[in-house]
Amino acid sequence: MTISTGDKIPAVDLSILTQDGPGGIATDEIFSGKKVAIFGLPGAFTRTCSARHLPGYVDNADALKAKGIDTIVCIAVNDAFVMGAWGKAQNVGDKVMMVADGSAKFAKATGLDIDMSAKGFGVRCQRFSMVVNDGTVESLHIDEPGTFETTSAEVMLGEL
Secondary structure, eight states: OOOOTTOBOOOOEEEEEETTEEEEEEHHHHHTTSEEEEEEESOTTOHHIIIIIHHHHHHTHHHHHHTTOOEEEEEESSOHHHHHHHHHHTTOTTSSEEEEOTTOHHHHHTTOEEEOGGGTOOEEEOOEEEEEETTEEEEEEEOOTTOOSSOSHHHHHHHO
């Protein structure tokens, strides 16, 4: 079952790239006591994700924070090295936290997983965006596979 507005974010261990290599980060650490804009996508370095989805959140980071967002998180079913390299290639800096869901634990726990094995990708994350306040989902958008319509930073800004 897919997570819904009003639901709590499940407790899952994820990873990020640190100065010393991959490091663990729990969802509680990401979401507790903060208003978080999180968006998920099928994969790092993919066409729409690299050309539109991630750049939109980087370009609008200051505007999102001006509307009360404390942290912006990008999550994908990739490892921490890939997410770190993608963030560097996209000049993310400290605007967006690049979080790796390498085993799709978060995607599966939230019901936001999608089997893309027919395309050679395996289990991935659906394209989604959420505003999460202190661990509770305030808003959720999920795009249909192959589309990019409701999960952009611009749509989120318009709703905040």
